[in-house]
Amino acid sequence: MQVAIYLFKSSKTNLGYRCLLLSHPSSSPVYLDWNDALPVLRRAYDLGLFTMIIGPKGTGKTTLVRAFGAEIGRTLFPVNFSLRTRESHLIGTKTLENGGVGFVDGILVESMKLGGLLYLDELNAAEADVLLRLDEALDDRRQVVLKESEGQTITASKGWTVIATINPLSHVGTKELPPQLLSRFPVRLRLEYPPEEVEVDIIRRHTSIENSALASTRMGVKLANKLREAAAVEELYYSPSMRETIAFSKLIESGSEAKYAAQLVFANVYGQWGDVEYRKVMDMITSIFGN
Ligand SMILES: Nc1ncnc2c1ncn2[C@@H]1O[C@H](COP(=O)(O)OP(=O)(O)O)[C@@H](O)[C@H]1O
Ligand SMILES: [Mg+2]
Incomplete structure (x- = not known):
């Protein structure tokens, strides 16, 4: 069980930031919300909108998303994109068990079924075919067709949400996201190095x-x-x-x-x-x- 406690920092720094304490030992001990990103994520979530976080490495993007997952009590399903990330990673793979054909859900499908928080980290490091498949799930119907399995349609459970991060384009291995996919994340947060x-x-x-x-x-x-x-x-x-x-x-x-x-x-x-x-x-x- 994760417990969220908010502390409000004194107005000494005039930033009025708050921090989130997570009881789970493997989580970040404390996320310091110095630029009020958590309320923005919250607002977007309540409105059923997906958020994209843009910022260089080590500015706290992952820590912020983990803190937010704990705040809304949703299980985090993280995908760390690279050129090697395949569609099967997201959708799933066929298996052969006891002579029969089975299917193991990929992380996208799993998160949709369980109504979790899908965290697409460094999305702009992914290959085009992978992005295309994601796009299918992210449109307003929130559905994906398992053509790899028996063609079932998976519809996201209530509470399912998606947050993506992208690194600035100057980073090695990053590409420009197709505008279509970018538009699936209409709320955009920029995270820079803090003062x-x-x-x-x-x-x-x-x-x-x-x-x-x-x-x-x-x-x-x-x-x-x-x-x-x-x-x-x-x-x-x-x-x-x-x-x-x-x-x-x-x-x-x-x-x-x-x-x-x-x-x-x-x-x-x-x-x-x-x-x-x-x-x-x-x-x-x-x-x-x-x-
Ligand atoms: N606002 C913050 N509050 C607490 N720790 C932070 C904060 N921002 C960054 N950190 C710490 O800095 C390190 C890098 O953050 P991380 O979330 O991994 O960055 P990114 O995902 O942007 O690369 C981690 O150890 C993280 O806990
Ligand atoms: Mg990260």
Whole structure:
């Protein structure tokens, strides 16, 4: 059983965000709804509309959808799209059992039958034929015909809903979604990296850093934002996500020295593009953390 508790943050930051505590240990411990995305998802859900979330990696898209699934008490059916995702993954596959032919439902069909929350992650990494099949289920009838089986028509149970995420087109392997499919998701949320102070608050939900570790975390977030800015104007090849800033703080929390932790998490990765790129980042680290 998952229990949702809302906390309203003081108006100190003037953001008025709230967070959602999930009792399930495997869920994200706390989702900090810093840009009021949960009420938007809720409104869309109540109106029977599907939502698309657009944003770069590590901005909290998956965590947000998980928190929302818990809020509305729907089982999450996640599909992480790649070029290898096949129609059979969504629809199902024929099986041979004891000489007879059976059918194992794919994740789309299963979610429709059970009235769950279908989470289509990185939808713009999917192949066209897969998208076409999805489109069938997402139109107003909410039906899919199992031509792979015996041609039955599956109609979605009450409460069935769909949320998709797409990465910005600059990401490797992403394609433009066909406009037809895009129109199935008329509510669009953009999730960017949060303001620095909010990112620090998010990190604090994943760690118990205080005092000097907190000060180092602030510097780490500052560095991450400089790297993101540099990547946005193509001065660097890579942009660190919140996964990295959280990892950095965890290293600090476990006793790592700040500059060394910054090198491990933020600088070394640039080595794959050569020494010049790596040096550029080390210089930024030195200017923030000292020698
Ligand atoms: N608003 C938030 N509240 C709590 N944790 C967050 C928030 N945003 C991001 N995170 C954390 O940052 C990391 C990356 O988030 P994730 O949801 O996996 O991003 P995405 O799906 O956009 O790649 C996860 O550890 C996640 O728990
Ligand atoms: Mg994700």
